[in-house]
Amino acid sequence: MYLYLPVALTSVNILLPVGLGLGVGLLSGLFGVGGGFLMTPLLIMLGIPSTVAAATDSNQIVAASTSGTYAHWKLGNVDFKMGLYLLVGGFTGGIVGVQLMKFLKAMGNADFVIKMTYILMLGIVGVYMLIESIHSMKKKEAAVSAKPAGKSKFGAFLESLPMQTRFEKSGVTHSLILPIFFGWFVGVLAAIMGVGGGFLMVPVMVYILRMPMHVVVGTSLFQILFTCIEVTFLQSYTNHTVDFTLAVLLLVGSTLGAQVGAVFGRKLKADQLKILLAIIVLVVTTKIIFDVTLEPSMLLGLGGGH
Amino acid sequence: MKTTFKTLIIAAAVLVLASFSPIREASAELTAKANHDHITIDSFYHGSEVSVRGICDPDVELVVKITSPEAHQSLKEKGKVGGFLWMNVGTLEIKNTPNLYMLRDTKDVSKLMASEELDKYIIGYPALSRHAELAPVADAATKDKWFGEFIKFKEHSKLFESTDGGFTFGDSGGKHTYYMKFAWPYQAPPGGYLVTVYAIKNGKVMEQATSKVLVEQVGVVKYLANMAKNNGALYGMFSILAALGAGFGVGLVFKKGGGAH
Numbered sequence: 001m002y003l004y005l006p007v008a009l010t011s012v013n014i015l016l017p018v019g020l021g022l023g024v025g026l027l028s029g030l031f032g033v034g035g036g037f038l039m040t041p042l043l044i045m046l047g048i049p050s051t052v053a054a055a056t057d058s059n060q061i062v063a064a065s066t067s068g069t070y071a072h073w074k075l076g077n078v079d080f081k082m083g084l085y086l087l088v089g090g091f092t093g094g095i096v097g098v099q100l101m102k103f104l105k106a107m108g109n110a111d112f113v114i115k116m117t118y119i120l121m122l123g124i125v126g127v128y129m130l131i132e133s134i135h136s137m138k139k140k141e142a143a144v145s146a147k148p149a150g151k152s153k154f155g156a157f158l159e160s161l162p163m164q165t166r167f168e169k170s171g172v173t174h175s176l177i178l179p180i181f182f183g184w185f186v187g188v189l190a191a192i193m194g195v196g197g198g199f200l201m202v203p204v205m206v207y208i209l210r211m212p213m214h215v216v217v218g219t220s221l222f223q224i225l226f227t228c229i230e231v232t233f234l235q236s237y238t239n240h241t242v243d244f245t246l247a248v249l250l251l252v253g254s255t256l257g258a259q260v261g262a263v264f265g266r267k268l269k270a271d272q273l274k275i276l277l278a279i280i281v282l283v284v285t286t287k288i289i290f291d292v293t294l295e296p297s298m299l300l301g302l303g304g305g306h
Numbered sequence: 307m308k309t310t311f312k313t314l315i316i317a318a319a320v321l322v323l324a325s326f327s328p329i330r331e332a333s334a335e336l337t338a339k340a341n342h343d344h345i346t347i348d349s350f351y352h353g354s355e356v357s358v359r360g361i362c363d364p365d366v367e368l369v370v371k372i373t374s375p376e377a378h379q380s381l382k383e384k385g386k387v388g389g390f391l392w393m394n395v396g397t398l399e400i401k402n403t404p405n406l407y408m409l410r411d412t413k414d415v416s417k418l419m420a421s422e423e424l425d426k427y428i429i430g431y432p433a434l435s436r437h438a439e440l441a442p443v444a445d446a447a448t449k450d451k452w453f454g455e456f457i458k459f460k461e462h463s464k465l466f467e468s469t470d471g472g473f474t475f476g477d478s479g480g481k482h483t484y485y486m487k488f489a490w491p492y493q494a495p496p497g498g499y500l501v502t503v504y505a506i507k508n509g510k511v512m513e514q515a516t517s518k519v520l521v522e523q524v525g526v527v528k529y530l531a532n533m534a535k536n537n538g539a540l541y542g543m544f545s546i547l548a549a550l551g552a553g554f555g556v557g558l559v560f561k562k563g564g565g566a567h
Contacts, residue, residue: 001350002350002351002352003349003350004347004348004349004350004351004352004492004527006523006526006527006528006530006531006534007530007531007534009493009495010492010493011351011352011353011492047493059545059546059549060549062546062549062550062553063548063549063550063552063553063556064553065553066549066550066552066553066554066557067552067553067554067556067557068553069553070553070554070557071557071560074557111393111394111395112387112391112393115391115393229546229550232542232545232546232549233539233542233543233546234542235542236534236538236539236541236542236545237538237539237542238538240534240535240538240541242534242541242542242545243534244530244534244541244544244545244548245349245530247545247548247549248548248552251549251552251553252552255552255553255555255556255557256556258553258556259556259557259560291392292391292392292393293390293391293392294392295392296384296392298384298455298458298459298462299383299384299385299452299455300381300382300383300384300398300452300455300456300458300459301381301382301384301394301459302381302382
């Protein structure tokens with residue numbers, strides 16, 4: 001059955017966006033990522049204009065992350081305090097990132113910066129997570145103590161920062177500067193890449209803030225929820241590019257997928273989750289590398305999106 | 307005497323003008339009627355069909371052209387950066403071209419007509435190319451290259467087509483009739499479209515007849531499209547609240563289902 005999309009001005013077989021939503025929602029519930037880096041390119045492949053795809057994806061992530069946050073909150077996996085500080089940083093970083101993009105567009109090299117940021121960030125995050133997780137799994141198999149041997153210089157530096165605060169839910173103590181700074185950094189990158197930034201925020205929480213994986217997923221979803229509410233409103237108000245009909249089709253799948261993902265995620269070990277996310281991130285990175293190095297079948301395309 | 311002379315000069319002028327008239331009268335009238343000339347886009351719309359029928363002379367070739375009004379279009383140009391990376395490198399501005407251009411002829415008329423005649427009625431992609439303005443293009447070869455890419459993009463979007471054949475001819479009440487149909491793409495946006503039928507004989511357009519097709523959004527589709535365009539803030543809040551409600555709703559359903567957590 002086909003449904004016409006009033007803003008995208010195209011018609012789609014409803015099974016496709018519902019199925020896409022289910023798949024990406026599953027990843028969202030499993031890993032705490034919004035899935036924008038996967039969903040937007042897939043929607044473009046379905047014939048949705050890139051500007052509508054990116055804006056509508058934010059709308060559906062609101063539903064998926066509400067569903068996921070709710071599921072994780074019931075499981076006690078959301079660190080609201082950490083989430084709020086990350087949000088403060090992310091919000092201001094987003095504003096800086098949008099201004100930076102305006103500047104780059106005026107200079108005429110925005111597309112180059114976007115593509116390179118995608119490849120570098122996804123590549124670094126994917127490779128690091130994969131190596132670290134495999135290493136960690138091997139360590140456990142060898143029955144070596146999981147405790148890190150001594151403190152690194154970086155760890156000592158983080159502890160020397162002022163405004164140290166205890167984050168009870170995560171069981172960590174950090175300076176307030178830390179979540180605000182990294183929230184800001186991810187906010188800048190997310191604005192450049194046109195995504196929620198979940199796949200960047202998750203590694204920041206795991207490797208820098210040293211939060212337990214299950215709290216990371218719930219807290220990341222909580223933060224993504226607010227980011228995507230802001231983006232959905234701004235896209236609707238300024239660009240008129242949110243297609244509500246498409247968002248409904250996607251969220252039917254993604255809300256269910258997020259719930260299943262949250263339950264399924266509990267059955268997987270943290271290292272298994274990290275390896276899975278790393279593999280997905282690396283597959284997407286490889287696809288983008290092919291996209292930018294192989295000659296496209298068409299040399300003209302619609303503007304907007306990435 | 308003076309009046310007679312004046313009348314003669316006017317008559318001669320009319321005759322001269324008539325001989326240069328772009329469309330000469332043929333022996334039989336050409337008619338065009340687009341069936342399904344009001345296409346409504348509702349929630350389950352997935353394209354339609356537009357058939358064109360009418361009466362024509364038996365010894366003419368026909369061209370049926372459907373176009374949207376000419377507009378200014380902007381598309382991103384992809385090019386190589388650093389010798390190996392393909393990405394958007396600029397914007398191509400295309401003027402004097404319709405968003406939709408569908409052409410069907412009984413025989414490849416580009417071989418039957420001179421390019422001046424094709425250009426006059428913008429029949430065929432080469433004529434459309436000569437009519438279009440592209441910027442920035444350094445020379446004619448670059449223009450041809452990018453117009454070729456423009457056609458490829460439009461054909462991929464189902465908004466341009468140019469093919470031969472597909473006409474059915476018959477007789478009705480002693481008159482020669484024709485019939486053909488286009489698959490109307492769902493990608494064609496709402497708006498007014500012009501159907502023009504040309505009768506070609508001896509390499510010239512002998513007659514032309516027109517009809518119109520109106521594509522219009524209706525019901526929920528129209529309501530949502532208008533709201534998104536004219537009341538973005540309300541539309542945004544509505545979209546967010548619906549998404550929040552759906553997220554919580556599914557969460558509650560899973561809770562009711564029990565056992566999930």
